[in-house]
Amino acid sequence: MPAVGPARTGSFDAAVTGIGMVTAGGVGTTATWDRVCEAAGTAAREVPGLAGMPVGFACVVPDFDAATLIGRRKAWRLDRSNQLAIAAAAEAVADAGLVPSAWDGARVGVVLGCGLGGAGSWEKQYDVLREAGPRQVSPTLIPMLVPNMSAGYVAMEIGARGPNMVTATACASGTTAVGMARELLRSGACDVVLTGGTESCVVPSISTGFSQMGALSERHEDIARSSRPFDARRDGFVLAEGAAVLVLERQADAEARGARVRARVSGYGASADAYNATAPDPEGAGAELALRAALADAALSPGDIDHVNAHGTSTPLNDTMEARLIRRVLGDRPSVTSVKGVLGHSLGAAGAIEAAVTVLSMEHSFVPPTANLESQDVEADIDVVAKAGREGEVRAAVSNSFGFGGQNAVLLFTAA
Structure with a gap:
């Protein structure tokens, strides 16, 4: 193995001051943490939209009411991946004790990871195109499906006018996003960055694509034990949706405003x-x-x-x-x-x-x-x-x- 190149001069810590999560474990960080700590099997269930597909179960967010969490008028024009991101971001900002109306939005960035974008919206509108013709396709299709819109919509919600982007490195996207967000703080381009990832693609085409590759678990007879990392009898992953957002700040800035620093990147x-x-x-x-x-x-x-x-x-x-x-x-x-x-x-x-x-x-x-x-x-x-x-x-x-x-x-x- 070749030697790793020299480390960058001087260490740099990005303080994590806020967390928001929406996952198959539940809506909110506490619900997800409690469910993960219980480890009472895989939080998967049969998904009606996957009926007839090779694998009909997945891990979806339970009891997610977008109309209540982000408003009905906003929810109808957003892909579910956007909705999850906005909900997670709202919790993260509140957890960090930040007030968007009081900050300098030009110094606030958003970097989210997303692998597939609005897959659900794309599939739904393609069905409309085939069945009802082009004039029935929603004019909101493009902003619903392009991957960058999750970061864009989060920025609109909180008035973040700094650097705004989505990283797409497949299943590493969310991790890449956090790494890039830290660099924005290190470079001085931002004072606060909301970062993390979002994905919602529990739809027939994506599920079938993974299934055809042999990547998904087919443990239909025992869904609660379908995902089993490092187990000798593992047979594939379980498709899931979710979002998580972390608020990052420079350590000194977080300490200066008396913020709770939960950990450091x-x-x-x-x-x-x-x-x-x-x-x-x-x-x-x-x-x-x-x-x-x-x-x-x-x-x-x-x-x-x-x-x-x-x-x-x-x-x-x-x-x-x-x-x-x-x-x-x-x-x-x-x-x-x-x-x-x-x-x-x-x-x-x-x-x-x-x-x-x-x-x-x-x-x-x-x-x-x-x-x-x-x-x-x-x-x-x-x-x-x-x-x-x-x-x-x-x-x-x-x-x-x-x-x-x-x-x-x-x-x-x-x-x-």
């Missing part, structure tokens, strides 16, 4: 496998570059890492590769968990959700268990937390994300 690394369109490099050579880059960026050594929030998709190839990577670089010391056992795989939002859970693990000194891990794969020779959560101080943790195209992104968090 102290390192970030990214790389490409340059190996295969859909399969990870079996040895994780590219992923190792990202992990070592995050360590170097934070000026920490492998022995400093207490915990890993794994990508842990419940697919045979990913989990084996990631376990080898963790063992090779970090050894057997850090505790490892994957929240996908509960929440499923929300694609472009997954890294953001997992970053938020990592922060909560540090804050609560508690690592949630990996759901459905009954018989750990012998090739996953790492300390995966299972059956019950584990109490203990988490001073430094990494959150891994990997995606199609060989995308790798790793965030390193340190305790506040």
Whole structure:
């Protein structure tokens, strides 16, 4: 493995001052955290819209009332991925104790990750086109489907007039977004950045596409145990939707206004496998570059890492590769968990959700268990937390994300 290049001069900590989450675990950060800590099986259910598809179940957000949360007039013209992002952002801003009407919007940025954009709106309107003709297609189709609109609509909600973008690195998108947001603070381009990810594509075309690749679990007879990261009997991931938004500020700025700093983003690394369109490099050579880059960026050594929030998709190839990577670089010391056992795989939002859970693990000194891990794969020779959560101080943790195209992104968090 080639040596990682020199770390950037001087460490930089971005303070996490707010969190908002909307996931299959529930609406709101508390609901998601509680559901993840229970690890009472996969939060999946049969989805009527997937009836007749090869896989008819998925992890969807329960009891999400967009009309109540963001207003009926706004909700009707937004794709569900936009709705989830706005709801998560509103919670994050309130949690940070910030008042949008009082800030300088030109100094506030938004960076969200999204892999597929408004897939649900696109599919629905294509059906309209085929069945009723072009004049019945909604004039809001384009702003509903293009991926950048989640960040755009969040900015409109809160008056954020600084840099505004969506990162699209497949299932690493949310993690990439947080890394890019930190750079906006480091460069001085922004004073506050809302960052994270959103995805809602539990629709027939996307579900079938993944199914045809052999990527989805087909455990129809036992949906509650369908997602089982690092388990010897895992058979694929469970498609999910969700969103998570973190508020980032410079450490000094957060302290100056008396904000609660929940944790710090102290390192970030990214790389490409340059190996295969859909399969990870079996040895994780590219992923190792990202992990070592995050360590170097934070000026920490492998022995400093207490915990890993794994990508842990419940697919045979990913989990084996990631376990080898963790063992090779970090050894057997850090505790490892994957929240996908509960929440499923929300694609472009997954890294953001997992970053938020990592922060909560540090804050609560508690690592949630990996759901459905009954018989750990012998090739996953790492300390995966299972059956019950584990109490203990988490001073430094990494959150891994990997995606199609060989995308790798790793965030390193340190305790506040």
